[in-house]
Amino acid sequence: MALTVVYTAGTGHVVGALALTGAGAPADVAALVGRALPMRVCVDQGRVATLPLNAGNLAVAVVDDEPAALVDPLAFGVELNPEGRPGPTLTRLATWTGGAGVALTPNGLTITVQVAPARPAKVVALVSADQDTHVLAGELPAQQTRVTLPVSLDAGGKHGVLVLAAGWAGLLEEANVT
Structure with missing residues (x-):
């Protein structure tokens, strides 16, 4: 089949x-x-964020x-x-383990992977924000384990996040702005 x-x-x-x-x-x-294909994640005690x-x-x-x-x-x-x-x-695809993941701040989304890629890896991320969705794009540099994509968010909020980093499994989760 x-x-x-x-x-x-x-x-x-x-x-x-x-x-x-x-x-x-x-x-x-x-x-x-x-x-659009809606990707959904629960945030803030049962509220659903849709990331199209x-x-x-x-x-x-x-x-x-x-x-x-x-x-x-x-x-x-x-x-x-x-x-x-x-x-x-x-x-x-590689899984997110050993401290790898995402962190949201009022100024950006930081993506951390456990193993640095040999070549630059494309990254696309969607972050929910009330009725809108922030679409972020960039690259994880070769031989680096971290990249920060700029986004403007209010401190203390909870958001749905979808991270698609080439070579790693897609990550769909709730994230708090710290």
Whole structure:
């Protein structure tokens, strides 16, 4: 059985997966997710923050069956071949362990990974803010374990955060502004 995945074009993160019987999934990502794919996380005692991934930044691929991608899609990535087409096998991405993660301050989102990448790694992050979403982009420099992306937030607030750093599993969690 083949698996259909929706992934971010910039970082390769799988953000949704579905197994179909019969007809295949549409090749047009907007036909699957609409204008945006909502990623949701509970914040502040049950309030839900929605972080929409714009359909224009997403793509669809049919890949080899990987049942774990149905349970935890953010743990997987799609690798593109030299022609820019997705390969048939999903890659399990590195996990956030050993103090790795995110920290929010009134002036920025700091992303820390446990192992420094050999090459610069693209980073996309979404931070909820009342009715809006801050979309941040940057790079984790080669041989560095930390990057801070600028964002303006009120001190003491709680926000939903989605971090997609190339090579690491997607991180979707609540974060407090300290």
